Amino acid sequence: MALTGWITGCAPLSGESRWQRADALATQARWHPQRIVTAPFVLRAYVPQQRVRADTLTVYIEGDGLAWLSPTEISADPTPRTPVALQMALRHPNAAAAYLARPCQYVAAADAQHCDPRFWTSARFAPEVVQATDQALTTLMQDVGARQLVLVGYSGGGAVAALVAARRKDVLRLVTVAGNLDHAAWTRWHKVTPLSGSLNPANEWERLRDVPQIHLAGALDTVVPPPLTQAYVDRYPAGQRPQLRVLPGQDHSCCWANAWPVLAAQVLPPPD
Numbered sequence: 001m002a003l004t005g006w007i008t009g010c011a012p013l014s015g016e017s018r019w020q021r022a023d024a025l026a027t028q029a030r031w032h033p034q035r036i037v038t039a040p041f042v043l044r045a046y047v048p049q050q051r052v053r054a055d056t057l058t059v060y061i062e063g064d065g066l067a068w069l070s071p072t073e074i075s076a077d078p079t080p081r082t083p084v085a086l087q088m089a090l091r092h093p094n095a096a097a098a099y100l101a102r103p104c105q106y107v108a109a110a111d112a113q114h115c116d117p118r119f120w121t122s123a124r125f126a127p128e129v130v131q132a133t134d135q136a137l138t139t140l141m142q143d144v145g146a147r148q149l150v151l152v153g154y155s156g157g158g159a160v161a162a163l164v165a166a167r168r169k170d171v172l173r174l175v176t177v178a179g180n181l182d183h184a185a186w187t188r189w190h191k192v193t194p195l196s197g198s199l200n201p202a203n204e205w206e207r208l209r210d211v212p213q214i215h216l217a218g219a220l221d222t223v224v225p226p227p228l229t230q231a232y233v234d235r236y237p238a239g240q241r242p243q244l245r246v247l248p249g250q251d252h253s254c255c256w257a258n259a260w261p262v263l264a265a266q267v268l269p270p271p272d
Helices: 015-028 084-089 127-144 156-165 183-190 226-233 256-267
Strands: 031-037 042-048 056-061 097-100 148-154 171-177 213-218 243-247
Touching: 015 031, 015 084, 031 097, 031 127, 042 127, 056 084, 056 127, 056 156, 084 097, 084 148, 084 171, 084 256, 097 127, 127 148, 127 156, 148 156, 156 171, 183 226, 213 226, 213 256, 226 243
Parallel strands: 056 097, 056 148, 148 171, 171 213, 213 243
Antiparallel strands: 031 042, 042 097
């Protein structure tokens, strides 16, 4: 059992309604969906309708979505009710950006052959997930001719972003927002079942030591409490620790998207 799929406690929209909501948000901002085939998953991205050539591409990676309907019932569709990372991406200061959903989010039945529920529960950070995300990022970069990546991961997307960054040499900056950077500590904190089959960013801090990192945590976040992010930061030697900012008034989901235009100017590299 894990927390992020059900802790907000409201009734889930149907999968179709969740898709429609994301499509509507994207269309309003003049973005559109993109289907990306990887091994083994087909992933959903949203990109600006007017693509621009860019040396640096910023990609926003979604959170865990609707993983659980209750503490004991797994969701059949992990598409998020509130796509926080998408809302942030749509507020990016320029068109050199993209949004990437997690495996099995926003996926049609014909593309869901490999969508075993373990990939949004116990194995949500499995090697297959990291590999597919890595491949999708390369595709998005090639589409605009980018040479460098800035990764922005929300919640569990922060873990995926960190795991990908540990395996690439072209990540200019890693930014996490309410990111779950040590799922072993997280499951112990909440006294829930460990995420067996998942890679753990906290175990790969040495590979991330040369990646510039900024981690944002909400002072009111009870899903990924700030002490967990602080413990991740403290794994690094003094003088090499990533930056951690704890923002008053923010919890796990509210109100990162609304605050993002201001935060983006503070945590993202200057545009090309």
